[in-house]
Amino acid sequence: MTIRLSSSLSHAFRPNIDAMAGYVPGEQPKPGTHILKLNTNENPYPPSPAAIAILRNIDGESLRRYPDPYANEFRQATSEALGVPADWIIVGNGSDDVLNVVIRACADLERRVVYPMPTYVLYRTLTELQPAETVEIPYGEDYRLPIAELIAANGAVTFIASPNSPSGHGVPIADLRQLAAGVSGILVIDEAYVDFAEETALPLVTEFENVIVSRTLSKGYSLAGLRLGFGVANPKLLSGLFKVKDSYNIDAIACAVGAAAMRDQAYKNECAEKVKASRAKLAIDLKQLGCRIWDSQTNFLLAQPPGSAEQIYLGLKEWGILVRYFKQPGLEDKLRITIGTDAQNQMLLEALLHLV
């Protein structure tokens, strides 16, 4: 089908929308195709059986009503799992939604958004949409956080993904504390990968009124398709964010299934331990193939292969294996590889043997 834009639509969009590229999500193969997907950091293990049992028992009649705008059942389960009060939690349609709500509440043309590079590309997309100005500050050698530069950039919002993507490194809590104390705006600590990490910055939300920690059920809890994430911050900060978020951003199914997943921390931790063990093994095997590997606190590895990363990415695709390749300064020679099961990682290694 071809879509013809009539000339009357030439001024339909705001200038920032015309100028921006739009976020490019990782490829999602059609259902039924036999592809090994190691490109968007999904969990290779299924969601908690307790969560799936709740899903099977959803009463269709209950969907006639609008869902709870605060997702209190989910907030209560999360409160108990994390040991934070329920009214310190804001729920989002994926944690992307929480990040978007922060930008909509806090940034505009006079109030800029600051983050180190490379990091999660969506921070730029959401800021361009607002629109607001972005200040991108390069990470130092070995991904040391450029604290002084980040503070000097004076963001209304500063984003730090920790652990970071695509580098995989965790930012030391002492560095985050220094940043939280130094910035005058909001500090968002994006903990999408915390379930695979050794530490969390969550205690900073009680130390600093300007800190919000965001989490997701997409990675550690194997529920990327459910679209559920949340932020933790003091209620004063959340009160502004509640004005901005859609009233019904969390559907009733996500609320109930997500609550069951949060109550089953043991299952989530068991899967995360398996992923971490596979990560250690895969790192050794990739090094043996001649790749440079960075220490990872996530469910992926950043690998610098010998030879062209782009050619290897394309070669793997022909083998039916998707990994993530970013054609971006500093990343053109690297691949981001999601940790699969040991059997899946073995398939990757066999394919790589033919390609590197």
Ligand SMILES: *Cc1c(COP(=O)(O)O)cnc(C)c1O
């Ligand atoms: C995956 C990811 C997210 C998005 O999570 P959703 O809850 O699925 O929206 C946020 N931040 C980072 C750094 C991620 O890698």
